[in-house]
Structure formats: C-alpha cells, structure tokens
Amino acid sequence: MSSPPYVLFGHPRSGNAYKPALLFALCDVPFEFRLVDVGAGEQRAPEFLRLNPFGQVPVVTHGDRTLVQSGAILQYVADDVGRFGGADADERQRVREWLLWEQDTLFPGVGRTRFFRRVGGAGPGLLEWLEQLGERALAQLEARLDASPFLAGPDPTIADVAAFGYGHLHAEAGFDLDGRPAFAAWLDRVRALPGFAPAAELMPAP
Numbered sequence: 001m002s003s004p005p006y007v008l009f010g011h012p013r014s015g016n017a018y019k020p021a022l023l024f025a026l027c028d029v030p031f032e033f034r035l036v037d038v039g040a041g042e043q044r045a046p047e048f049l050r051l052n053p054f055g056q057v058p059v060v061t062h063g064d065r066t067l068v069q070s071g072a073i074l075q076y077v078a079d080d081v082g083r084f085g086g087a088d089a090d091e092r093q094r095v096r097e098w099l100l101w102e103q104d105t106l107f108p109g110v111g112r113t114r115f116f117r118r119v120g121g122a123g124p125g126l127l128e129w130l131e132q133l134g135e136r137a138l139a140q141l142e143a144r145l146d147a148s149p150f151l152a153g154p155d156p157t158i159a160d161v162a163a164f165g166y167g168h169l170h171a172e173a174g175f176d177l178d179g180r181p182a183f184a185a186w187l188d189r190v191r192a193l194p195g196f197a198p199a200a201e202l203m204p205a206p
C-alpha cells in the first residue's frame with residue numbers, strides 16, 4: 001500500500017464520486033473526504049478549477065498527484081493497491097471496456113436520467129432519449145450478469161465498482177428491478193463484499 005494519504009473531493013449524491021470512495025472502503029484504504037457543494041456551484045470556483053479544469057467531482061489527490069475522471073481514478077487506485085484490477089490480461093481488458101461503457105452508456109442513461117428527473121430542465125425528447133439509453137444499459141448489464149457473477153469475470157473488479165456507482169441508483173432514475181434478476185443479485189453481491197459501505201457513510205454531508 002502507498003504511503004501518502006488519499007483525499008477525495010466529492011459529494012454524497014454523486015455516483016461518480018462514490019466510485020473511488022467505495023473502492024477505498026473495499027480495499028480498507030483510509031481517505032479524507034472533502035465536500036464540494038456541486039448544487040451551489042463550488043465545482044466552478046477558481047480554486048476548484050485549478051484542481052480539476054473539467055469542473056467536476058470526483059477529484060482525488062495522492063501526495064503531489066491530482067487525479068480526475070472516476071474511471072481513471074479507479075485504475076490508479078487499483079494499480080496502487082494491487083487489488084480489483086483484474087486477474088490477468090484478458091480480465092484487465094474487460095475491465096477497461098466496462099469502464100468506458102459505464103461512462104458512455106450507464107452514466108448518461110441512469111445518472112443523467114436521475115439528474116433531470118430530480119431537477120427538471122430536460123425537454124421531453126432529451127429525457128426520453130436518456131431513458132432509452134438507461135433501458136439499454138440495464139439490459140446489457142442483465143445479459144452480462146446472467147452469464148458471469150461479476151462484470152470482468154468470476155471475481156469483483158473496478159468494473160463492478162464503476163457500474164455500482166449508478167447501477168444502485170436505478171430506482172431514483174425511475175427504473176425498477178422487474179425482469180432483471182441477475183442485476184438484482186449482483187447488486188446484493190456487491191453490497192455483501194467485505195468493507196462495503198453506502199455513499200452517505202463514506203462521504204458524510206456536514
């Protein structure tokens with residue numbers, strides 16, 4: 001394990017910020033949490049933009065390194081800790097594929113649908129498009145998890161951590177578990193992993 005302390009800048013309602021928090025918990029790696037109030041626009045403050053020019057959470061600092069983009073952060077931490085990165089070259093390739101898929105399909109389909117359902121502001125065409133993407137993402141997860149206990153293979157990896165970030169928020173986006181038994185069983189399997197903790201516990205609001 002590495003020596004400098006990890007610091008996570010995030011928000012308890014952010015599925016993207018939950019991913020590194022959950023990985024730290026699963027790996028029993030201590031980290032300091034700093035709340036960024038994205039609702040109040042703190043992610044666009046000049047001091048935060050110096051940390052992450054993309055103006056988003058999560059950000060993780062590790063010594064003098066600043067890490068952004070949740071999937072890239074997961075890969076960094078998995079490499080650093082030597083866990084959850086995939087057992088061999090084939091699994092590590094599957095992990096990379098699912099990490100990109102998560103940002104391409106699951107996050108917009110479930111995460112953005114959840115966001116617009118909560119705060120409004122999406123025209124009907126956009127919301128419908130995002131909902132269709134969410135349906136597709138959950139169907140693809142169901143198909144994969146019907147064939148394999150975890151996304152990259154028999155054991156959990158950062159691909160599962162990434163997909164759990166928004167997968168577990170499906171209900172807040174208006175999707176249910178009907179007809180998705182493999183997905184439901186996988187959610188339970190992830191929740192049963194040693195060290196698992198919910199987002200609100202790992203990223204407490206003051």
Ligand SMILES: N[C@@H](CCC(=O)N[C@@H](CS)C(=O)NCC(=O)O)C(=O)O
Pocket residue numbers: 014015016017038043055056057058068069070071103
């Ligand atoms: N691709 C980024 C997405 C991060 C992201 O969308 N973060 C949201 C919270 S979940 C955010 O900071 N939104 C505020 C904003 O974009 O102004 C990642 O994987 O880290």
